[in-house]
Amino acid sequence: MRSVIVFLLILFAVTHVAGQPEDKRAAELTQLLRRAKNDLEKANAQIELAHHYMAKPGSEAADMKKARGFLDDATQTNRTLQSAVIAGNILLEDSQIEKETGHRNAGLKKLQEAIRVFRRANAPGREGRALMELRHYYGLEGQELKERIAIVGQAAHCFVRSGDKPEEGNVYLELGDLYRIMGEPAEAIFALRRTIQLYEESRYTAMQSVYNLIGNAYIETGDFENALRYGHLAVKVLDELRDTSFVAATTYNRLGITYFRIGNLDMSMECFEKALTYAIRNNWDDGVAEITANVAELSIRLGSKMEPHIHSLEGFMRRYSGSLQPRSRHFAESLLRQFYVQLGDVKKAGYYLRRTLPLELETDITDRIMLYRDAVLYYNLTGDVKNSSIFLAKFKALTAKVSNPRHLELYYIVAYKTDSSQGRFREALDNHKRYKQYADTISTRRSKREIRVMDARFNLDRKDAEIRNKSENIFLLQRNIEAQTELLNRGNVIRKVIIAAVIILLLLVLSLYSRWKLGREYSRSVEDKNSKLEVLLKEKEWLIREVHHRVKNNLQMIVSLIDSQASYLNNGALDAVLDSKHRIEAMSLIHQKLYLSEDVTTVNMRWYINELITHLKDCIGSNQNILFASDLEEVYLDVSNAVPIGLILNEAITNSIKHAFPDNEPGRIHVVLGCEDEKVNLIISDNGIGLNPDFDTQNAGSLGMNLMYGLAAEVEGQLTIDGTDGTTVSVS
16 A cells, blocks of 8 residues: 655645745835834845745746845844844754755855854744754755754754744644654654644644644554544644545545554545545545545455446546646556456456556656556466566566565465466475465565564653643743752842842841830830820729719618608508609619629629519518519610610519519519620519500500600610410610
């Protein structure tokens, strides 16, 4: 199977861009030169114009003269700029002009000088482009191929330093193809994987050519699974980009070759037919010939089953025969000859034998051997012993000259068939023995090739491991280089910074000492003020306690006066006076709690209510059958709220003791104090006789009732009295 892998075609596929008309591009660059705002823009425009005329097809003297003129202008402009990069660009373009005009050695010297200029200017991107130009001075065989690979490797390193991932990807694509040409598929796959990674990072999508190359490399390693995978990826990209160029023909042709190698001949034929369609659309004559040859070889494998396809191809060859290159036409006709000889079609075999015999001495050895083989087999079919013997003798002489086991194996099997058909059985037996001998030799070589394939796959796996290690090492090395460069650049700066830092440090120490002195004086002043404030605070607390103590004493004195006055009053007036006494005692108890506690601003209502209940029970509780229960939370109130709550509690409990349980009936008074959402809830309930349904608490005209409603309003609370089931007074 002939593989349509042509290095120059692939390179063209990667770099080809639809160009603009030359005069239009020249006009655009000229306009850019006129609009240049500074010498740098002017020099760059002049170099671009020089490149434009240098790169035009052919090497017309007028174009080269214009190119040199613009380079001279750029040189003149750079005398003011003194830019090393511009100087290197001028040398690079000048070297290309020298090469285009046939002065290869002069071009090489200028190119090497351009590389040195870019290197001194620390312009790795431009150095990489110059190295990629240098690779064209080396061929694709032997030592020159190795040197070319080394130069491309240097270019890759330059683009790594410049951070130009698309260009780095192009370089690794070149390396992959060079390693493929060199017969190192593992190295080729390694480089092409790197290309795919870089293109993906750069969001470059037109990767069908890359997938083509890496798929072909996998074929060489015997890894047909990956070969198919990348072949289908290439087809997918073609479909996404709607690429119908000759790259599509190359892609389907390679995929057909892969299917041929794995034995899927139907899929192989389908791919070859698509490849042929695209080759015809793009007028790619050599591609048409190559793909047609692949179809013919596949047809030989399939035999008579492929006759319709072969007839179709013959028609195509007749239509396009005049536009094909002679070598391509001969190649396709040779394969058609082989097909018909193998098929036993004497007429068609004779036609194509006569078409190819005139070029007998102009073809290479392999083609001549196949020609002689087909000639012998054809004349055996026709019974022409004379011509069969003539071409068998030529066949023998040629195989003896090259001593290739595969060719010798082919000769002896043809000689065996010829001798057998002509009744020379002893000679046929000898030739058959020779045939088996060389067949065994070829089998051994095939085994060695399989070992080489396995070795290539092993090397590929080893390369995968190496790349991981190298990537880590390169990353660490880059970090180390960057760190060292940074340290070298900062060396002089650090020395100056140290001197400045010492001076600043001395000033800072002086400033800190001054601030420390000021701070110490300020701290002393603050401490003195704090001491005075503590004294004043203690005096204030003492005064507040003293005030509460005196208020309590004054209220107690009023209570004593009320007690003295009560002895002179009758029952109605006595009850009123005693009610007032209880109210005053409730207030007095609050002030007592305040001056006896550490906190002189708030009252613990739990303690206060318990003591108030005890006090009222002792003072009023003539009915010993009344039980008191309480459910009190820890609630703290200031004086302004504690006094009204205490008076409401006093009124409610007093009323319950006096009126809820007539005739010393047993009963229960329950007090509940709680706090929810920062709101205090107070409930005083008894299970006594309750209130008359007609009794209006808000319009009762009773001092106690009016007092409770007024006190509830004072604390912004709501007082409710329910007398349906005992009496319940609640404040919330």
